[in-house]
Amino acid sequence: NLILTITSSGSGKLSSSHDYPVRGRGGMGVSAIDKKMRGGLLVASFPVEIEDQIMLATSNGQSIRVPVEGISFRSRSAGGVKVFNTGEDEQVVSVACIAERSEDETFEEDPTN
Numbered sequence: 001n002l003i004l005t006i007t008s009s010g011s012g013k014l015s016s017s018h019d020y021p022v023r024g025r026g027g028m029g030v031s032a033i034d035k036k037m038r039g040g041l042l043v044a045s046f047p048v049e050i051e052d053q054i055m056l057a058t059s060n061g062q063s064i065r066v067p068v069e070g071i072s073f074r075s076r077s078a079g080g081v082k083v084f085n086t087g088e089d090e091q092v093v094s095v096a097c098i099a100e101r102s103e104d105e106t107f108e109e110d111p112t113n
Contacts, residue, residue, distance in 0.1 A: 004048045004068065005032050006056065008091040009040030011080035012071055017047065019076035034079040044095035051100040056083070060090045065098070 001017035013033065020030055032045050048054070048068050057063045064084055072081045084092060 002048050002050065003045060004054065004071065005045045005080065006043050006083065006092060006095045007033060007040035007080060008043050010082055010084035010086045010092050011040060012083040013074040013078065013080035014068065014071050015074055015076045031077060034077060040091065043092050046097060048097055049099065053098040053100070055096045055098055056092050057094040058086055058090045059093050060087060
């Protein structure tokens with residue numbers, strides 16, 4: 001299983017879900033990215049499949065669609081690579097996953113309704 005992590009500066013990475021240890025309720029959490037290497041706050045971190053695509057939106061209204069397979073695989077504690085080149089006063093504010101569906105998984109509408 002893959003975990004996608006994206007920061008406000010447009011950096012991102014893929015990492016294995018097995019790199020993230022399970023913590024109890026009293027735990028302090030787990031670091032998902034090295035902020036010193038690429039800067040920016042964490043915007044999104046969620047599971048993806050290699051066939052999926054993601055949509056990133058910025059504070060200035062720009063958006064871009066990126067295939068997950070084009071994002072570098074890194075360890076949990078490593079910094080990310082540039083996924084989206086943001087402007088000077090611009091930052092990534094939203095990320096959404098666009099899942100690829102096979103023909104077997106697509107919803108067929110009932111013609112009797």
